[in-house]
Amino acid sequence: MKQRIIKISGFILISFFVLSLSITITINFIPLYAFDINYLNISTYVDIPREQILANYRILLDYLNSPWISELDMPDFPSSNSGLFHFLEVKKLFLLNYLILTISGTGTFFFLVYAKNKKLYKSFLLYFQFGILLSLTIIVTIIIRFDALFLLFHQTFFNNDAWLFNPATDPIILVLPAEFFMHNFLLAFGLVEMFLVVGYVIAKIEIRNQDNLTQRKGLIRQIGVENEFSTVK
Numbered sequence: 694m695k696q697r698i699i700k701i702s703g704f705i706l707i708s709f710f711v712l713s714l715s716i717t718i719t720i721n722f723i724p725l726y727a728f729d730i731n732y733l734n735i736s737t738y739v740d741i742p743r744e745q746i747l748a749n750y751r752i753l754l755d756y757l758n759s760p761w762i763s764e765l766d767m768p769d770f771p772s773s774n775s776g777l778f779h780f781l782e783v784k785k786l787f788l789l790n791y792l793i794l795t796i797s798g799t800g801t802f803f804f805l806v807y808a809k810n811k812k813l814y815k816s817f818l819l820y821f822q823f824g825i826l827l828s829l830t831i832i833v834t835i836i837i838r839f840d841a842l843f844l845l846f847h848q849t850f851f852n853n854d855a856w857l858f859n860p861a862t863d864p865i866i867l868v869l870p871a872e873f874f875m876h877n878f879l880l881a882f883g884l885v886e887m888f889l890v891v892g893y894v895i896a897k898i899e900i901r902n903q904d905n906l907t908q909r910k911g912l913i914r915q916i917g918v919e920n921e922f923s924t925v926k
Contacts, residue, residue: 707801720757818900831882
């Protein structure tokens with residue numbers, strides 16, 4: 694019973710760690726936005742050069758990532774009080790994600806050490822198979838119904854409508870189109886899928902190594918018994 698509780702808790706920790714790690718990589722992956730500026734023709738929405746848009750985007754990311762930066766000041770994109778309030782809420786989500794990453798990462802490390810010592814890798818296979826199928830389902834849903842998913846996301850994490858930016862007062866929304874956020878969602882869950890597949894492969898390798906080791910130990914014992922029997926005769 695105790696081991697079952699430890700396994701369930703461990704798998705929950707792994708889930709949080711994989712998701713928060715994928716989110717961390719995605720929200721800081723500036724090359725995606727740099728690509729989308731060209732791919733989505735973002736620079737045509739505002740009369741600002743590409744590099745200048747990127748500079749403002751980096752300022753925004755620095756604000757969202759840094760607890761010590763208390764004010765957001767993008768030189769080419771003024772913000773309303775409502776817009777600043779929304780970015781403050783997003784900042785809190787960023788910092789919460791980093792807290793979850795730290796706690797779940799530490800817990801995952803100790804659980805993996807425990808699982809290795811207890812040879813629990815066979816228990817991982819079903820977990821990874823389910824996770825791979827679930828994340829693949831989410832990716833398909835993002836592609837098919839992103840608008841509904843995007844709305845659900847905001848309704849879940851924000852209890853106000855400050856995220857509904859007015860381009861006249863918060864022109865930053867002009868260079869952050871919905872397609873860019875869809876690409877972020879796809880990258881995040883694509884990373885989740887990749888990490889789970891890698892975990893599944895590693896678990897299969899560990900199981901094979903354990904089986905081979907067990908077989909070798911069995912063969913050694915068998916040879917030892919046969920040698921002992923031959924000596925007695």
